[in-house]
Amino acid sequence: DAGVIQSPRHEVTEMGQEVTLRCKPISGHNSLFWYRQTMMRGLELLIYFNNNVPIDDSGMPEDRFSAKMPNASFSTLKIQPSEPRDSAVYFCASSLGGVLEAFFGQGTRLTVV
Amino acid sequence: KQEVTQIPAALSVPEGENLVLNCSFTDSAIYNLQWFRQDPGKGLTSLLLIQSSQREQTSGRLNASLDKSSGRSTLYIAASQPGDSATYLCAVRNQAGTALIFGKGTTLSVSS
Numbered sequence: 001d002a003g004v005i006q007s008p009r010h011e012v013t014e015m016g017q018e019v020t021l022r023c024k025p026i027s028g029h030n031s032l033f034w035y036r037q038t039m040m041r042g043l044e045l046l047i048y049f050n051n052n053v054p055i056d057d058s059g060m061p062e063d064r065f066s067a068k069m070p071n072a073s074f075s076t077l078k079i080q081p082s083e084p085r086d087s088a089v090y091f092c093a094s095s096l097g098g099v100l101e102a103f104f105g106q107g108t109r110l111t112v113v
Numbered sequence: 114k115q116e117v118t119q120i121p122a123a124l125s126v127p128e129g130e131n132l133v134l135n136c137s138f139t140d141s142a143i144y145n146l147q148w149f150r151q152d153p154g155k156g157l158t159s160l161l162l163i164q165s166s167q168r169e170q171t172s173g174r175l176n177a178s179l180d181k182s183s184g185r186s187t188l189y190i191a192a193s194q195p196g197d198s199a200t201y202l203c204a205v206r207n208q209a210g211t212a213l214i215f216g217k218g219t220t221l222s223v224s225s
Contacts, residue, residue: 031210033212033213035215042215042216042217042218043202043204043215044215045212045213045214048211048212050210055210056211056212091156091157093157093213097209097210098206098209098210098211098212099144099145099206099209099210100162101147101159101162102147102159102204102213103159104149104156104157104158104159105156106155106156107155107156109154
């Protein structure tokens with residue numbers, strides 16, 4: 001298996017623009033997580049899906065952030081409008097049943113100027 | 114609210130040393146604990162997963178222990194090598210079907 005696949009790897013955008021990050025979990029995994037990593041705050045959970053249903057979105061910073069999982073093999077994280085403080089590395093991870101080992105993608109480094 | 118702490122934030126050792134990385138968590142009622150490695154600019158690589166009923170797990174030169182009652186885990190690295198240089202992250206899962214909560218990591222530097 002190719003592991004968790006995220007795209008793009010790098011994104012540079014101007015403040016106010018819409019940004020969409022994409023994730024393909026490991027085939028057969030039914031739990032998917034979006035995390036954000038910054039130097040100051042480390043890794044923070046944004047949202048967690050189980051069987052394509054959002055279970056915990058308490059980490060989503062504000063209404064500018066939204067996430068979807070239309071099927072078991074694809075998820076998106078959208079920021080609209082983007083702001084400089086959204087600059088971070090965004091990771092997607094998947095696991096089986098939310099109980100077993102979690103595997104992470106390579107991340108998307110987002111820079112908002 | 115569960116909090117995970119890793120001390121020290123950074124550690125430098127000469128090649129060949131055995132070393133221990135520490136992780137503590139405030140709520141001992143965890144489901145499992147996972148150790149990761151992160152190289153600069155890269156994603157997280159899973160190293161070891163310890164279930165709450167287990168005391169330790171081993172993989173090669175790595176050994177992770179878990180003491181739930183005291184809210185602590187350690188990652189032991191034997192005979193360290195320059196290739197072990199990375200940031201090591203500890204994460205706990207409070208209950209089945211919940212997300213991992215991470216510490217901020219220990220950045221390890223092994224000099225040759």
